Structures are given as C-alpha cells and as structure tokens.
Amino acid sequence: TEKIVLDCDPGHDDAIALLLAHGDPRIELLAVTTVVGNQTLDKVTRNALSVATLAGITGVPFAAGADRPLVREVAVAADIHGESGLDGPELPAPAFAAVDTHAVDLIVETVLAHEPGTVTLVPTGGLTNIALAARRAPEIVDRVKRVVLMGGGVAVGNRTPVAEFNIAIDPEAAAIVFEAGWEVVMVGLDLTHQALAGPEVRRAIRAVGTGPARFVDELLDFFAATYRDVQGFDAPPVHDPCAVAHVIDPTIVRAFPMPIVVETAGRHTTGMTVADRRGPAPAGCRTHAALELDHARFWELVVDALRAIGDP
Ligand code: BDR
Numbered sequence: 001t002e003k004i005v006l007d008c009d010p011g012h013d014d015a016i017a018l019l020l021a022h023g024d025p026r027i028e029l030l031a032v033t034t035v036v037g038n039q040t041l042d043k044v045t046r047n048a049l050s051v052a053t054l055a056g057i058t059g060v061p062f063a064a065g066a067d068r069p070l071v072r073e074v075a076v077a078a079d080i081h082g083e084s085g086l087d088g089p090e091l092p093a094p095a096f097a098a099v100d101t102h103a104v105d106l107i108v109e110t111v112l113a114h115e116p117g118t119v120t121l122v123p124t125g126g127l128t129n130i131a132l133a134a135r136r137a138p139e140i141v142d143r144v145k146r147v148v149l150m151g152g153g154v155a156v157g158n159r160t161p162v163a164e165f166n167i168a169i170d171p172e173a174a175a176i177v178f179e180a181g182w183e184v185v186m187v188g189l190d191l192t193h194q195a196l197a198g199p200e201v202r203r204a205i206r207a208v209g210t211g212p213a214r215f216v217d218e219l220l221d222f223f224a225a226t227y228r229d230v231q232g233f234d235a236p237p238v239h240d241p242c243a244v245a246h247v248i249d250p251t252i253v254r255a256f257p258m259p260i261v262v263e264t265a266g267r268h269t270t271g272m273t274v275a276d277r278r279g280p281a282p283a284g285c286r287t288h289a290a291l292e293l294d295h296a297r298f299w300e301l302v303v304d305a306l307r308a309i310g311d312p
C-alpha cells in the first residue's frame, strides 16, 4: 500500500479525493490536513470533518493548517464551491474534532514517524502548508517519497488564462514546493480536464446506491452547475481525485518528466507553472507533469471506492 497525507481544502472534488483515498485498499491514509483555499480555513476544516463523518473515516488525525497564503490576501472560490465551500448536499455535523496540532507540525511528525521514502504528500489545495513544512523541517524533503499535487498545468489555466487556482492563490508557496528538490508530480489541468463526470459516470455513481454515493451525486449536481455557468463546461472536471489516482496506479494517470518552475512576478502570468517541453527532460529531472488519463479506469476506481465504503 501507499502511505499518504492528504492536504486539502474541501471543496467538492477534494471531498471525492478523500473518499477515494479512504475507500481504495491500496491507499493508507495517515493524516488529513486542511488549508485555506476554496473557502476559509474554518469552513474547509469543518467540511473535511463532515465528509469523514459521513464516510465512516475513523482513527485518522485531521488537522487545520494555514488560514492565509504566505504573502497574498485570502482569495476563495465561492463562485465554484459556494458559500460553505461544499454547497449542494446536506452535511452531517462532524462527529469528531480536528486534533490540537497545527497541520504543518502534523505533516512533519507524520513524515518523520515513518521510514524514509515511504510517505507521499498529496496536496489538493494551495501549497501553503506544504511549503511551510519544507521550511520548518527541511529534513523532510529527502524523506518524503514524492509530492503528488493537484495544481498547475502545462498549457492551460482556470484562475487566469495561464494560472490554475491552487497555484494562483499562493504562488510563493508553490514556487517553494516545486523548487525544494523532492520529486513532484504535477497533476494539472491538462490531465484533470479529461476527468469529466458525464452522464455515464453519473449513472454509475448513482447505481452504487449508498449514502456516500448519493452525497457524491449531489456534490456533482452543484459542481456541474457552477462549472457550466462559470467556466462553460458541459460536464464538470473532477480534479482532485486524479492526484490520488496517480498514487494508486500511475498507468491510469500518466506523468512525464519535464522541468517545471512557478512564475511569481509576472505582469500577466503570476501563478503560471512554466513547463519546459523542449526535447527530452534532462537527466535527474525531479518534476513531472501528468498528461494522459485513462478515463474509464479512473472512474472505475472512484466507483469501486464508493462500493468499498458502503453505508457506514
Ligand atoms: C482546483 O481548484 C479548486 O477549486 C479545486 O478543488 C481543485 O483543487 C482546480 O483548479
């Protein structure tokens, strides 16, 4: 199994990423940490706890992290995720609380508590917590197996023409994470815009027939509507579980090595992930971009995870 720490800002697709990580037998979820992003830290933390409650996730520590980016002002995505950050379904009150530890400390402790090269960090929000962890305890950089993040894109943006939301909200943090020296897999918009939840996917999810599957169906109703109205998509791209899917099976989400840096000072391009696709990647290149999705097998993973979760 793959040990992961999920650092998220739920968020409709973050919630589905959490369900996939919990339901898939190949993932061992060591900790869940939250970061400001789609909504304020308080809201996304409560959402994470509510999702854990409805999915029966127990024995995993949840910790709240940064409530603002390193340098910039808070900028949430209420247009896509609503006022709560998880608008649409009715959420159960959390059955448990976050631990007292700060997310950054929990990330560091978790990495140090396991054998070197065994813990994968999976950020699906802004990179504030991950950057802070790399600064607070630089020794984790060599110890982490990989950072498999949802964010960025080789040739596409959503927050701006060239910048993706998770990178755009904290580009300084993203620059730290991409340049730290650990292995980074960027699961960006080139990949996640292929992970569309079309009618067939929706039917397969509904057919699972459990409470958590109904919850995902209701999440996707809301997400589909905002993605249609705000971004002009016929079906919503379900970004964040793609990062978890890469950890589960890299043949479902295929990544290719290429140098990638983050623009922090552009006049029109701040938050852009600048990927160098000229020729083959240099030897020892530690950054990768996910480009190819096996759509059918990806959604099979999600549906199988929902089936495994059942009705807790
Ligand atoms: C990313 O931004 C957030 O709104 C989603 O949860 C996802 O992580 C997509 O750009």
Ligand code: CA
Pocket (backbone or CB within 6 Å): 008, 009, 010, 011, 013, 014, 037, 038, 124, 125, 240
């Ligand atoms: Ca997210």
